[in-house]
Amino acid sequence: MFEIDSSQLRFSLAEASKLLGGRHQAGLAPEDLSQLHGKTEGWITGLWLASVALDHHAEKAEFVRKFSGSNLSVADYLLGEVFEQQSEKVRQFLLRTSILKELTPGLCNALVPQIESAAILQALSAENVLLTLVEGEDQTYRYHSLFASFLQSQLRRQSPDAVAALHLQAARWFAAQDRPVPAIDHYLESGELSEVLPLMSRHIYSLLAQGRMRLLGRWFDKLPPNALRSHPALKMAQLWTLCFTRGPWAAMTALNISGLADSADEDVWPHVSALRPVLFGMMDRQEDAFEAGRRGLARLPSSVPFADGALINTMSGVFSMRGQSFEALELMSASRRAQSENSSQLHRMYAETMEGTLDLFAGRIHEAHARFRTAVAATIAEGRKSTGGNAWAGLLYALTTYERNEIAHATDLLRVYIPQTRNIGLPDHMIQGYRMLSRIAFLAGDVDEVYRLLTELEALGHERQLPRVVTSARLERSRVQLLQGHSIAAQQELARVSDDAAASRTQTFRLAGNDVDYPLLAKLRWEAVSGDAATAAIALTAEAAIAFSEQRRRRGLALELVLAVALARSGREPSALIALESTLRACHRQGFVRMVLDEGPPLGVLVRQLHARATAASSVSRDVTFLGYLTNLREGYGSTLPVAAPDPSQQTVLLDRLTxxxxxxxxxxxxxxxxxxxxxxxxxxxxxxxxxxxxxxxxxxxxxxxxxxxxxxxxxxxx
The missing domain is CATH 1.10.10.10 (Winged helix-like DNA-binding domain superfamily/Winged helix DNA-binding domain)
Structure with missing residues (x-):
């Protein structure tokens, strides 16, 4: 005899796919199948009932989105085969505890007095009545999600007035256990503001410091419109949350109508001083961010450590953007000292991200990657995946992952973080995220997706009034057209940004999204590939010298890669190969891969020659590690490189007419x-x-x- 638990009776995603495929569920997209499997938790009966219902719905995705325990076929089954098979005492227990996300004997006793909850929970679990023991937790259970939604629907139908009271009982129990998060969740469901607002006031800034933005956003959305009128500190927390969940424009509008913008309250003005430069920076109004932040710095320290830390971190970024690296590092040091006194996961994330960004500008990919990974981990709760952290650091972690040519991992990260950065409206993050996704699509041969992504990015720039985002989309479109051999179209696309005011800002400021993809480099690349390569070589040499003198090593290396192309095309191939070898050795040391590969065949043919030369070198003079790097690059170009020049004596002949x-x-x-x-x-x-x-x-x-x-x-x- 073998004991089979409920987990072994669940269908995997692959098994669910077979079941639904066997019923000819045409039109059910993979993401819809995954969502349906998640909702049923692999419960075979639930999957079967869903598959039967799907036969009668043309809009498959909409059906899956709305599918729950209140679905007619599911509800009928659960009512007749599960719920009505229980005793009246157990049925009441099921209904009253259905509002809980987790069930423990003590909590259930608070909601259903005069009953032995532990015995009922154990019996229901043993009978597999859609109740699961939470792994790693002692005597903690949860209902199957479909069963929970069914029970909640029954509770609302039978005892609508009991719902709020049950939530209030649960909230008070959690509060007594010093568990503020579930307590606040239940208080908000109960509508009892007189108890929830003081509790939120005590814990809101610790949660804000942990980066729990989506949780806070959900809470504030549940409050009545004027609930925070007499709670200015909570209102400021709401504005911070708005900033990081719905973007700077929504937060700035809310700040302006809040009546708190000019407050002298000691608990309010430090937040306003810090929030304003953050919002201006996210709006790509860097000059306004600098002026507002400078005024805020003059008033430090305040009585609000969270706000002081946010202002210091923000201004370190602003100083870095202006090329004032010394001031940026000084503020980062101040931020580190403040962290030792007032630890904040959010501030640690931001400080690590800023230092990683400086490493990125300096061309130190290995260091930047490590810092971004640390920054992501700073806002991840124990046991969660790396895609659960803050999007601010997360997308930059995806950037260095992509640069290391770890395409699959980078794609996974981008799928998580791009929607978040798009919703918030971070310009540099949107630029870099969409650019990477479009390049990954180009690698996969999905040219239509490349142009769709760039069109979407350009539209977002227009919609959010972010000219630099529009410019960046056009630059990338021009780069793709050049790779496809459409030099005239590429030149016309470049002409659309040549007089753009946003273009000049990419030269003046150190903007992460345009460090190595900016209008002047794009124009010189076009000249190197399709125009006056000799003149381009002179300009590239001068521009690279400026970049290196300003400690912008990443930009300098990118310029030198294009310089090699210009030298080769202007008839100076030996010089091109010498210069390229020096540049690639630096790229190898610093960890650059995609920056080389993304230049495409014009550079790839030169890399191929260097690789052949290094392979032919004697074993004594051969640099094994550098040869390995060249081999990886050669393989990275794959079949995109043109074949070697044909023998002039052998003319290309069409053997038969092409259809x-x-x-x-x-x-x-x-x-x-x-x-x-x-x-x-x-x-x-x-x-x-x-x-x-x-x-x-x-x-x-x-x-x-x-x-x-x-x-x-x-x-x-x-x-």
Whole structure:
């Protein structure tokens, strides 16, 4: 005999997919399947009932979104097969405790007096009545989510007036146990403001310092509009929360109408002094942030350590942006000293992020990556994944992860943090996040997704009145067009930002989103690849010297990579290879990978030559670690590099006429589309695309995709 617990009776996601697929659930997207599996928690009966109901709904995603224990088929099953099979005493226990996210004997006794809760919980768990023992917790249970929503629906139907009273009893029990978070949750559900507001006042700033923004946002959303009128400190906490959950514009509007902007209250003005520069900085109004922050610094210290720390951290970033590194480091030191006296996870996160950003500007990828990882961990509760931390540090952690060419991990991080940074409206984070996602899409051959992401970024810039975001989207679009060989389109896109006021700010200030992707470098890259390469080489040399003199090593290295392209194209290939080897050795030491690979084939052909030279060197003179780096770069370019120049004596000949469809496939191939993306674009299967490619290779006497494109370009079939 074997004992089988409830976890072994649950379907995995793969098993749920088989069940639903077997019922021909066409149109159920992977994310909808995952959401449905999460709601049913793998409960086989729940999955089956959902699959039956899905047959009658055209809008699958909407059905999954609304699916709960109150769904008619689920409710009928739970009512007849589970709820009505219990005794009246147990049914009352189930209803009254359904409001709880966790069930312990003591808490249940508070809600259902004169009953032995421990015995009932153990019996229900033993009978597998959709009750689960919480792993790692002693005598702590929870209801299956569908069963909980069913019970709550029954409670509201049978005893609507009891709901608020039960929440109030639960809140008081948690408060007595010194557990303020669940206590406040239940107080807000009960509507008892006279008890919840004092409790919130005692704990709100410790939670704010921990970075619990979404939790606080949920609480403040549940309060009536004028509930905080006589609680100015809580109102300021609400404004901080608004800033980090809905963005600076919502917070600034709320501050202006709050009546607290010019308050002299000792518990209020320090927050206003700190909040204003934060909001201006997030709005990309750096000059206003500097002036407001400078006035705030003159009033330090105040009686509010949280606000002082926020102001110091913000102004360290502002000074760094202005190139005043000494002042920035001085403020960071002050922030570190303050942390030792008044520990704050949020301030630790921000301080580590700022120091990591300075490392990034200085070209120290390894150090920056370590700091960003530490910053993310500073706001993660024990046992949670690295995607649960603060988006401010999280997206920069994704940036260094991407730079290290850890594409899968970077993609996972970006999927979590980009929605958060977009909702908040952080300009540099949005620029860097969308840029990385578009480049990852280009690597995957999904060209349509590349342009969709850049169009979305540009639209966000217009919508949020952030000209630099618009400029950055256009710069990246121009870069993609240049990689596709559309030099005229790339030049026209650059012309749209040449006189842009936002473009000049990328030269004046140290802005993380435009450190190595800024208008002047984009213009010089175009000249190096498609224009006057010799003149571009002179300008690149001068610009790189300025960058290195300003300790902007990352920018300097990026300029030197493009310089190598310009030198080679202007007929100075030996000089180009010498210069490139020196630059790549520096990139190797500092940990740069994607910055090299993202320059594409114009640089890749030079890397290939260096790799061949290093491979041919004698074992005595060979630098093994540098050769390994070059090998990784060579492999990173993959099949994107053009084939070696053909023998002039062997003319490219078209062995058979290409069909119209094959010419179309060649054009898509030249623009970087993958097989899957081409199949979707053409409305055919992947095997059909492969057939077209085999025919193309045969007719062009080519052995690979890139050989076929090169041959087609020599014949003038594609540009």
């Amino acid at each position: 119209e469809k094959e010419v179309h496939v060649l054009h898509l191939l030249a623009e970087g589309y993958s097989n899957i993306a081409m199949a979707e674009k053409l409305g055919v299967t992947d095997s059909t695309v492969r057939t077209h490619l085999r025919n193309i290779n045969s007719k062009l006497a080519a052995g690979s995709r890139m050989q076929a494109v090169s041959a087609a370009r020599r014949l003038g079939i594609v540009r």
